[in-house]
Amino acid sequence: MENVIELRNVNKSFKGFQLKDFSMTVKKGFVTGFIGGNGVGKSTTINLIMNLLQPDSGTISIFGLNYKQHEKEIKQRIGFVFDDNIFYEHLTLTEMRRIIKRAYSNWDDNLFRYYVEQFELPLNKKIKTFSKGMMMKASLTIALSHHAELIVMDEPTSGLDPVFRREFLDVLHRLMENEDKTIFFSTHITTDLDSIADYIIFIDKGQHIFTKESTQIEEEYAIVKGETELLDADTKKEFISIRKSNHGFEALTANKSRIEEMFGQMVLIEKPSIEDIMFYTKKGAEWHV
């Protein structure tokens, strides 16, 4: 399968933060969700992918091309949505369109009009009067109006109310049904991923924790609940991390079938949410340290 985004051993350090030997790939034609807490390096990674930051070391290739030689070519094929307003606030959407359309060789006014109508966006109101939801829809409209093959979004759903969020995700859903696009977006709202993500990349403290298919997560991971007496040195090894309480233990495993084999009916096995996985994986990393 073709990779649209490829980061290999990327290092980037700032004062008080470091992306360490970070490698990841995003596959063509799928939706990949990029999850992690606040300040763990999601935006830094997206800025590196957008060439807004340059890595200290390591390589980044988009569509198999590098930014050094193919910057404009790559950017022609990317649509982007950031979590804050990046447009000129004192302009209207029509004026903004006039400025941005000149940058893209594939700009399509019909597509622009289609999304403006679909999102019920005002064309002649100043952008600074837009609500957060309208802002996101305007960004997405512009991102989708030049037939981009890759859509990169940094926390597009944060700050949106639940109805808006559903609408936004629906648009992405429809987009994936009809066209051969690749979507990569970061979020810390893990329920966003349940409905649309094919792949999930988990980052924590500047390190890549895992990349997995959503279905694979469902097959492999499980939340296990049982009596504390069941835990000993051997059984503990099967868990990523364990939380004990007076009522027993609750733990995350990445090997569901093995647990079923080991404990049978003695434990309760539940489907984990992505939030559970994030929580226990993070805890586990601290635990092992």
Add this chain to the structure above:
Amino acid sequence: MCNLIWKDIVLQKKGSLILLPALFGYIVYNPSYIWIGFVFSVVIILDVFAKDEDSAVNKLLNSLPYTRREVVSSKYIGAIIFTLLVVFAMFIGGLLFHREVPAWKETMLMVSLSMIAISFILPFLYKFKTQYIFRAFLFLFVVYMIVINTFIKNLNDILREFVQTILTLQDPSVFLMMILSIIVLYSFSWLLSIRIYRNKVF
């Protein structure tokens, strides 16, 4: 890159409609083209720059299919275009109100002064924020006041004489030298700004 320059002109359109009557007003009462042209050019170019200074706008421009080199170069080429537009407006104003156009030497001097000022200001702006340039202006003003009050009391006369000397110069080779050195200075500033902007974090 032409798109970026075009964008600046479009964004500046409204501002120019306010500045144009002001420019004509000055020309009516005081046809000192060098000073007026210089001030208007620099003010317009600074205003153009200030509009793009926001980190969000930088994020936009650099996510669009432009290179950082183009973003900086558009400002340097745009600065020359805006200066020439001011010259054009001065010619129109001169013809309208005084039935004469500014002398070519005055125009040359005005364009040169703008280019020199821009050569110093733009790299500074790429390195620091606009708020610092006001502090820098204030600092220069204080230095200027100290110099004329304590060290060179007739600095203004010297400057005036210097301008007069340039305007009365007849030797074309001196002009050529001046133009060449300004071009070198401008190009150096241009390259320096590209260098500063290359790794800037927004």
